[in-house]
Amino acid sequence: MSFGDFVQRLIPTDLFTGMGVTGGYLFRKKETIQYPEKRMTPKDRFRGMFGYDIERCIDCHLCAKACPIDIIFITDHTEVEMVGEKKKKKKIIDRYDIDVKRCMFCGLCEEACPTEPKAIWLTTLTYEGTVYERNEGLYFDKERLADWEGVKAFPGVVLPIDGQDPASPMKKLEVAPASGDEAVGEGAS
């Protein structure tokens, strides 16, 4: 051990360097966000609570097929309607259930949805779906999906029942539904 090393070990200057670092952090701006009062706005592509619009849904079951863990459950029946002279078959959605407690938010259902805009989407910015009992509380049927009962919407987000725009959930969707589909919509809801 040379004399320099000896002095170095006698006066541990690196300890003071370390204390300088932590002392500097003392005056930094704090990273904490005081959650219930302040919330971080999620990014645009953040996948949160499901948005579902039964008006746009064409009952193609593609989302249920795309789901890797089969948590989307759809049943339907066909009704025959007379439109003028012709018989017309209509599919009516009886149940559209999502077991959100098992969802891993992969977004494949949204990707599979063929309608434009999407009938099921996850970019709702909303994540406060905490419940005390997960089996009942996180099981969403089509009525709950429409009005988000039990879910606290992120401030500023439009509820799906009011016509949330999947592309930007803070806005209402401008496009009016086509007139011919009104009967389907009424029959379903």
Add this chain to the structure above:
Amino acid sequence: MSDPIMVYIGIPLIKGIVVLGVLLLTVAYLTFAERKFLGYMQVRLGPNRVGPKGWLQPIADGLKLFTKEDLIPGRAERFVFMLAPILLFAPAILVWAVIPFGESFTIGGVEIQPFLADINIGILFVLAVSTIGVYGIILAGWASNNKFSLMGGLRSAAQMISYEVPMGFAVASVLLMAGTLSLVGIVDAQRDYGLWFIFPGILGFGIFFVCGVAETNRNPFDLPEAEAELVAGFHTEYSGMKFAFFYLAEYANMLVVSSLAVILFFGGWLRPFPNVEFLAFLDLVPPFLWYAGKVLAFIFVFIWFRGTFPRYRFDQLMQIGWKWLLPLSLANVMLVALGVLLLKG
């Protein structure tokens, strides 16, 4: 007011109550300060929910610990298990009997000395009494009937013995300079000398402070309660009020070590350069505030250490104690003795 009952019982009683009250309140708020400062050093906010800005947090903590269930493990040695927290806490409080806070002053014609007792072996008393606290830790570790606790107690024993020796030598260097064991006398000696003892005794101070950190089981020498290895070390099995005693004792010991460092090396309640007339305006600050400010600065350094340094390994701890601090402290005593001999003749 010269009534002997008042002089011999009344005033000491009042002083004792004041010292105890201020001490316990300070200790309670030190826990808050520690959590707050640690939080700030980790770029978070620390406790801020109870009361305005979190200032009622210590009270909430105290209430919680008071009302908690007091568990005693089934096979623990009941009597020793209950004795150990008292054995650790009582010396930490008892030491304050001899620690002076300021100069004597007069209220209503009665001279009041801001300390409970100025005994002529003050520093010896402090060292002797504070060492009893080690028994609390060892017995707590043994009586818990838990391997983690036992390891913590054993480590504590080895650590205390290792670091008591260089600490004693570091104190001895101050005693050589001051020529008295009385804590008031040491501060007066610094006034007569015209300098705080830190300037001639910087090496001694370094050794004293490192040993003090080790004696109080604080980071980076917190091996007796090393969280990562020993769960909580000697107080693993303790809960409720008994745990609170350990906690309070740790902070009270921090205060004792800080106070000793201030009295021995930083001139107690004296302002910087106590004999320089040019700095006389500093006397506007009352002596007690000088003392308290210095002590709190040391407490902050304790917390700063905890926010910065990782824990030493046990062999490193022993190595620092025996291979570095002990020879250094011996050399320091010799140097100081030589200096005193040459300067004072």
